[in-house]
Amino acid sequence: MKIGIVGLGLLGGSFxxxxxxxxxxxxxxxxxxxxxxxxxxxxLGLVDEISTFEKCAxxxxxxxxxxxxxxxxxxxxxxxxxxxxxxxxIDLGSTKASFCRIANDHPKRGRYVSCHPIAGTExxxxxxxxxxxxxxxxxxxxxxxxxxxxxxxxxxxxxxSLDMRLSYMNADEHDRHIAYVSHLxxxxxxxxxxxxxxxxxDEKSVFAMAGSGFSSTVRLAKSSPAMWAPIFxxxxxxxxxxxxxxxxxxxxxxxxxxxxxxxxxxxxxxxxNDIRRILMGIDK
Amino acid sequence: MKIGIVGLGLLGGSFxxxxxxxxxxxxxxxxxxxxxxxxxxxxLGLVDEISTFEKCAxxxxxxxxxxxxxxxxxxxxxxxxxxxxxxxxIDLGSTKASFCRIANDHPKRGRYVSCHPIAGTExxxxxxxxxxxxxxxxxxxxxxxxxxxxxxxxxxxxxxSLDMRLSYMNADEHDRHIAYVSHLxxxxxxxxxxxxxxxxxDEKSVFAMAGSGFSSTVRLAKSSPAMWAPIFxxxxxxxxxxxxxxxxxxxxxxxxxxxxxxxxxxxxxxxxNDIRRILMGIDK
Numbered sequence: 001m002k003i004g005i006v007g008l009g010l011l012g013g014s015f016x017x018x019x020x021x022x023x024x025x026x027x028x029x030x031x032x033x034x035x036x037x038x039x040x041x042x043x044l045g046l047v048d049e050i051s052t053f054e055k056c057a058x059x060x061x062x063x064x065x066x067x068x069x070x071x072x073x074x075x076x077x078x079x080x081x082x083x084x085x086x087x088x089x090i091d092l093g094s095t096k097a098s099f100c101r102i103a104n105d106h107p108k109r110g111r112y113v114s115c116h117p118i119a120g121t122e123x124x125x126x127x128x129x130x131x132x133x134x135x136x137x138x139x140x141x142x143x144x145x146x147x148x149x150x151x152x153x154x155x156x157x158x159x160x161s162l163d164m165r166l167s168y169m170n171a172d173e174h175d176r177h178i179a180y181v182s183h184l185x186x187x188x189x190x191x192x193x194x195x196x197x198x199x200x201x202d203e204k205s206v207f208a209m210a211g212s213g214f215s216s217t218v219r220l221a222k223s224s225p226a227m228w229a230p231i232f233x234x235x236x237x238x239x240x241x242x243x244x245x246x247x248x249x250x251x252x253x254x255x256x257x258x259x260x261x262x263x264x265x266x267x268x269x270x271x272x273n274d275i276r277r278i279l280m281g282i283d284k
Numbered sequence: 285m286k287i288g289i290v291g292l293g294l295l296g297g298s299f300x301x302x303x304x305x306x307x308x309x310x311x312x313x314x315x316x317x318x319x320x321x322x323x324x325x326x327x328l329g330l331v332d333e334i335s336t337f338e339k340c341a342x343x344x345x346x347x348x349x350x351x352x353x354x355x356x357x358x359x360x361x362x363x364x365x366x367x368x369x370x371x372x373x374i375d376l377g378s379t380k381a382s383f384c385r386i387a388n389d390h391p392k393r394g395r396y397v398s399c400h401p402i403a404g405t406e407x408x409x410x411x412x413x414x415x416x417x418x419x420x421x422x423x424x425x426x427x428x429x430x431x432x433x434x435x436x437x438x439x440x441x442x443x444x445s446l447d448m449r450l451s452y453m454n455a456d457e458h459d460r461h462i463a464y465v466s467h468l469x470x471x472x473x474x475x476x477x478x479x480x481x482x483x484x485x486d487e488k489s490v491f492a493m494a495g496s497g498f499s500s501t502v503r504l505a506k507s508s509p510a511m512w513a514p515i516f517x518x519x520x521x522x523x524x525x526x527x528x529x530x531x532x533x534x535x536x537x538x539x540x541x542x543x544x545x546x547x548x549x550x551x552x553x554x555x556x557n558d559i560r561r562i563l564m565g566i567d568k
Contacts, residue, residue, distance in 0.1 A: 118494075138492075138493065173489075177490045178493055180490050181480060184480075185498045188501055190552065190553050192472055192533075195533050203460065203461065208461065212404075213469050213470065214465045216500050216501070216503050221556040223553070223557075225554045226550070230546065232541050242483075243537065243541070245479050247538065249475040249479050258520075262354075262514065263513075265513045266509045267509075269505075269513065272473075272481070272505040273506060274481055278480075278481075279499055279506065
């Protein structure tokens with residue numbers, strides 16, 4: 001089939017490579033507003049041709065929006081308009097509620113399947129794409145009852161052929177949870193990076209002792225601002241709730257350390273150790 | 285030579301295994317207040333015999349304190365007292381200024397070399413120890429001019445044979461920097477773990493979508509409270525300064541998101557991206 005992909009970055013590019021690695025007969029049409037990226041994507045074989053949004057949307061049997069969330073919002077209605085009646089639209093954005101709301105009012109709502117793959121790296125752009133990114137990762141499908149059965153079936157079969165795990169939830173629930181387990185992690189990391197970079201202005205050698213622990217907690221500060229600034233805006237209420245809860249936890253630590261309550265500090269960390277239970281399920 | 289190690293956990297055990305892997309003729313005497321750990325360390329071959337603190341300190345040519353920092357503080361003077369005149373004392377604690385201050389008043393100050401290896405994992409105990417932990421890692425030696433030349437030379441040669449990189453600084457500078465690039469990372473991670481665990485009480489499935497980004501930022505929340513509670517207390521002033529700076533950065537993010545200033549959020553993250561420059565030097 002013809003697969004159209006808008007946004008030839010880490011996620012769009014990796015999706016294309018993942019499907020290509022299955023060895024089936026598909027034709028990939030790519031769209032990217034950044035000409036340099038489009039050219040790189042073509043050179044790297046992520047897609048077979050570069051086209052315009054309109055043309056790609058009209059030709060594709062599966063049309064994939066892999067752009068930043070603010071761009072997806074603008075593209076949703078256009079995509080549904082241009083889409084042929086039996087084609088399928090998916091988006092891979094990190095927020096879901098607003099897109100489902102937009103699509104709900106459209107007569108072709110059934111052709112849209114709202115997807116979020118829990119996969120990524122801190123790198124971005126077509127040259128960060130790799131075929132294995134989605135393998136064994138979780139694909140969340142939101143508000144599935146609003147999608148036509150055949151559209152859902154086709155998409156699910158494709159994700160399963162990529163060895164992905166499937167999970168279904170409603171879009172509001174998705175946005176609430178993802179604020180805590182993904183969006184907050186990114187803010188914690190960006191802020192940590194800024195804190196130590198700021199310190200470096202006065203203490204040139206502050207990074208001399210940075211090791212794997214620092215690297216692990218600050219890794220996400222390498223992430224793309226073009227992707228993340230819109231996500232925080234689109235999931236604003238949930239992100240603010242998570243961020244405020246995080247600041248309160250840090251203030252609790254600060255007060256305990258300030259008041260030299262070593263036993264309470266111990267108890268707090270022992271509670272946090274319960275995270276082992278969760279990480280056992282993630283890290284393999 | 286006879287090498288005595290007090291504290292047979294991740295760091296003490298890995299140091300022993302690292303030196304053992306060199307294939308030289310050494311005899312390792314271990315001390316651990318926890319009998320279970322001592323037994324495990326002996327079974328695993330981390331050390332060749334288990335002894336008492338006094339006996340071990342009296343016999344060892346190299347006596348290593350690899351206990352939590354509050355315990356090191358109690359053990360420093362005893363260790364210097366029991367030590368034979370030409371033996372060497374090192375500690376591997378994550379704070380350095382208070383130990384150097386304690387040792388400075390002792391007639392055997394020259395036999396003490398103040399060390400901090402920038403190495404660790406989120407695991408603890410003798411069964412977390414492995415021979416390669418210290419390889420290619422940074423060993424910070426503090427206030428080296430206060431150590432006898434021969435003691436320093438022996439210790440440096442040993443660390444070099446373990447393929448470690450050496451760095452020298454004064455103990456106060458060490459404690460200021462390490463608050464930012466290690467201690468703060470741990471607090472950020474512990475607090476992140478607590479925030480989401482807390483959320484789980486109301487939203488059972490919040491962790492369903494946790495992926496590698498969450499795992500990376502929260503990994504250090506698995507760390508040992510027995511090790512970290514004393515570190516925060518012993519480096520209190522510096523940790524509080526770093527933590528307050530971090531909370532301010534998070535509040536800046538919060539305000540920007542609250543006020544929907546997407547451009548400022550973008551700029552802040554772009555600044556944070558400068559962390560790539562640092563991480564290139566750490567991750568290999």
